[in-house]
Amino acid sequence: MTESLKLTVDDARDDLAVIRTDGYINNQGGEEIARVAYELIDKGHKKLLLDLSGTKIVNSIGISILIEIIEKMLEIDGKLAFCSLTPTIEKTFHIMGLAQYASIYPDEEAALQELAV
């Protein structure tokens, strides 16, 4: 009975994988992202970029699950980054203290330039 988040994964690069979201990041949406992220980590990807250009709305429960992914990434000395946030979602990430632990880029191009080194 919930509107489901759609995810597409681009794991063509060795180290870095991109997850693109489309829809609402609520509880289930966050869990779906985590599931995909852990699969990518298991496959050896140490850098993940979450492209939220298709996401116009989130809630703090969904984002709390993204914080779990950040924890996991810090454990394995990896990195989770975000791009293409709406101004409100970016503000929310700052309020939640997430921006200290994860880089935020304006778009995929800018993110890839910095991450793919």
Added chain:
Amino acid sequence: MTESLKLTVDDARDDLAVIRTDGYINNQGGEEIARVAYELIDKGHKKLLLDLSGTKIVNSIGISILIEIIEKMLEIDGKLAFCSLTPTIEKTFHIMGLAQYASIYPDEEAALQELAV
């Protein structure tokens, strides 16, 4: 205090002009379309194509004003046609009896092919 409809006009052709709508066609929206249509008629355009691809919602008051444009067109032996309607707007045009007096095309390309002769 109303969300205003945006219109763009393509009157590069001699006989035929295209009006593209973006937004809600309510009372004011219909009147705005009529104002632009009458200007184009005054400039000598005898065929008008209304491209509603940017309109997802209409109301019957707005559409009643489009019927006035059809009347005007019949008077001057001209033609008003529509394209790019959502299935619901097309259904509504049929219920209102509009489809008998104005041609409806799937998109601008199909409309121009038939109208620009």
Added chain:
Amino acid sequence: MQDVTLTLPMLPDMELTASKTASAMGEHIRMSRDKIDEIQMAVVEATINAFEHSGSPDRKVRIHFHVLGTEGDPTGLQITVTDHGTGIPDGRLPMPGNDGRKSAPLPQKRGHGLRIINGLMDSVDIRSDEQGTTVVMTKLC
């Protein structure tokens, strides 16, 4: 249990608030986009009718969204639009087989709202008296 109610002031374009709520409800029960669009159009028509014709002294329209079926298995949406106006005058309700217009050379301009609602929804029930008007319309998934 799954009911949503919305009370709107009679102000320009407030019907869009009703149609957006209808859309959210339709998405909630995973209706197809086309059916949701039809519901949105019908809700707009019922709401502007109350705005334009009811003459309701409280200048409010109440819209009730009721999910048919169960929470796990919703089967449709029933929407009730209520005003406390003066009611629909006799003879204004569209009759089956009488589409409200003579064989005119041109389509009639106004008087389509109730027929649009009938045409787009699966079932429509209108109750109207001097206390006001209630339009109950149903769309199945």
Added chain:
Amino acid sequence: MQDVTLTLPMLPDMELTASKTASAMGEHIRMSRDKIDEIQMAVVEATINAFEHSGSPDRKVRIHFHVLGTEGDPTGLQITVTDHGTGIPDGRLPMPGNDGRKSAPLPQKRGHGLRIINGLMDSVDIRSDEQGTTVVMTKLC
């Protein structure tokens, strides 16, 4: 006069209905897209708090949208989210200067909702007791 009320059942994703209504209201008074987005996010947080924490026996949340200023010159939107639950436990309200977390090596996962509402809206007033919780939040145009 320009008030809209919405009563929602406590069901998954029903907060989106509230946020869509908020969006329609913001558009109605021609607020900027960014401000509308902030309102939508704050309304989602206040609504899911009521869903998740209130324990309200009627399993309903009431949301009231009030346009500030006059009809011709709206100056903002005041949104009140009310539940009839058990209230916010003492010590859970975020305090100014106390952002609710110690200087931890990681951001805390939960407990951000009320701070998000405070951060995104222009003013927020929370009243809560054993009869329930009312969050009043205002955003100026």
